[in-house]
Amino acid sequence: MSNNRGTKTLTSLTALAASLVLSGCISMGPxxxxxxxxxxxxxxxxxxxxxxxxxxxxxxxxxxxxxxxxxxxxxxxxxxxxxxxxxxxxxxxxxxxxxxxxxFPAIGGEVNQVRSQNSINVQGNDNIVDVYNAKVGLVSYELxxxxxxxxxxxxxxxxxxxxxxxxxxxxxxxxxxxxxxxxxxxxxxxxxxxxxxxxxxxxxxxxxxxxxxxxxxxxxxxxxxxxxxxxxxxxxxxxxxxxxxxxxxxxxxxxxxxxxxxxxxxxxxxxxxxxxxxxxxxxxxxxxxxxxxxxxxxxxxxxxxxxxxxxxxxxPSITLTGDYGYSSTEFDSLFESNSNSWSFMPSIRIPIFNNGLxxxxxxxxxxxxxxxxxxxxxxxxxxxxxxxxxxxxxxxxxxxxxxxxxxxxxxxxxxxxxxxxxxxxxxxxxxxxxxxxxxxxxxxxxxxxxxxxxxxxxxxxxxxxxxxxxxxxxxxxxxxxxxxxxxxxxxxxxxxx
Missing domain, CATH: 1.20.1600.10 (Outer membrane efflux proteins (OEP))
Incomplete structure (x- = not known):
């Protein structure tokens, strides 16, 4: 069920970006x-x-x-x-x-491995942890x-x-x-x-x-x-x-x-x-x-x-960044249903004091x-x-x-x-x-x-x-x-x- 929810979220994100592509038809020039x-x-x-x-x-x-x-x-x-x-x-x-x-929105895919060592002061141990990721995402698209x-x-x-x-x-x-x-x-x-x-x-x-x-x-x-x-x-x-x-x-x-x-x-x-x-x-x-x-x-x-x-x-300008994929500490279980993950990071930039503009x-x-x-x-x-x-x-x-x-x-x-x-x-x-x-x-x-x-x-x-x-x-x-x-x-x- 979690997998379906993530898929729907990414689908909605992509649809939102696609629908707003047409908004660029406006022109403020002469x-x-x-x-x-x-x-x-x-x-x-x-x-x-x-x-x-x-x-x-x-x-x-x-x-x-x-x-x-x-x-x-x-x-x-x-x-x-x-x-x-x-x-x-x-x-x-x-x-x-x-x-x-x-x-147009740019869609990118990435597969990576991250190996890190925990801090004893933070985690209470100094274990070495491997994390595997396989994701497809929207790469910093400006509406x-x-x-x-x-x-x-x-x-x-x-x-x-x-x-x-x-x-x-x-x-x-x-x-x-x-x-x-x-x-x-x-x-x-x-x-x-x-x-x-x-x-x-x-x-x-x-x-x-x-x-x-x-x-x-x-x-x-x-x-x-x-x-x-x-x-x-x-x-x-x-x-x-x-x-x-x-x-x-x-x-x-x-x-x-x-x-x-x-x-x-x-x-x-x-x-x-x-x-x-x-x-x-x-x-x-x-x-x-x-x-x-x-x-x-x-x-x-x-x-x-x-x-x-x-x-x-x-x-103001709005930028969308998001991804959907899988993350796991074990490569063998990377693509299992309980390994799915997603993120959605919209951001808005509002110019306030900028004489350069x-x-x-x-x-x-x-x-x-x-x-x-x-x-x-x-x-x-x-x-x-x-x-x-x-x-x-x-x-x-x-x-x-x-x-x-x-x-x-x-x-x-x-x-x-x-x-x-x-x-x-x-x-x-x-x-x-x-x-x-x-x-x-x-x-x-x-x-x-x-x-x-x-x-x-x-x-x-x-x-x-x-x-x-x-x-x-x-x-x-x-x-x-x-x-x-x-x-x-x-x-x-x-x-x-």
Missing amino acids: ANERPEAAIEKSFGEQTEVSHAEFTLEAWQQFFPDANARIMIEEALKSNTDLRIAIARMAELEGRYQIQRENR DLFGRVNSLSDAALAQYLSSAEATRSVKLSVIAQTANAYYSWVSAKRSLNLAEQTLTSRKDSLDLIQKRLDTGIASELDLAQAEASFATVSAQKARFERAHAAAKSALELLIGKPLSTVPFNKEQLRIAEMALELPESISSEVLLSRPDVLSAEQSLYAANANIGAARAAFF QANLDIAKAQQQRLIAEYEKAVQQAFSEVYQLMSNRTTYDSELEANRSLVKAQAKRLQLAEAKYKAGLASYLEVLNAQQDKFSSEQALLETERAQLANVISLYKALGGGDKVVNYTAEGKLETGVETGESPEETSKPNDD
């Missing part, structure tokens, strides 16, 4: 609401495209150049900042799982009457989600940085090739002037001008060699290995014709999907939960105000960045068209200048000026093409990138039927099982 940022409603003046209607391609689709994708893959494998972010995300996921478990434990769990979850978005932000930065570094290297190589071709042309011109001088057709001034032009291009070629080496070093730093060890197609080094197709007007709410903005938002929600936990700490609440409120300001700053910076990059798009298009026309005009001018010089109607100085201006216009065109591409990549990053997952075949072709539409929220939340 409601999670996005602060309103002082920005325009949309980018552009026409009817805006809503946030829900706006999507971007996955980066594997966005970059059509197989070489660029190879470089990005290498960078994602080796980038230390990304590895740090991933490790921190895993750490915060573990902390959330630990904090989450505090919301979350005011939502303190639940708020701490919510804060841990928000911190994890913030780290997940921060990791996504680092990954997107690595993708953009690597793509820009690769195309900077390609552009530097193109500029160096142009300088080498121009230097060869200048050498041919110098040899021609020397022959004309030997036959009395050209003058010493023509030769001196040709030599000066050759030296000028030689100096420019040296600068392009340094720029090429620096670009190569920057790319190798990002991918974490020498370019000579990367299996890419060296015959396909070109500036990609890459465009970001966007509507004329986009709702500024698209910025809310940027990983840095989402990370700031989740950090704010963690601060709100911490306020709830700090407020709940002002109220108010200080903790003040800290939590101050953190919340700081994070509100940081969230607003993140949104405003995002808007400014996207606005500037979108404004650059049309100007780069106009600049490219003008530079292409300039290169054609300078090529025609050089052709006419050379014809006039050969006919004796112009000095060689006119030819040299035309040569130098053509070379400068060609370099300007290369720089504009590179700048436009950098603007496209930066805009892709500024708009939050794409979250689809796609695969490519060994030939670099997109496989069909492999796209997934998982959102960051679906993939980043830890498993609660």
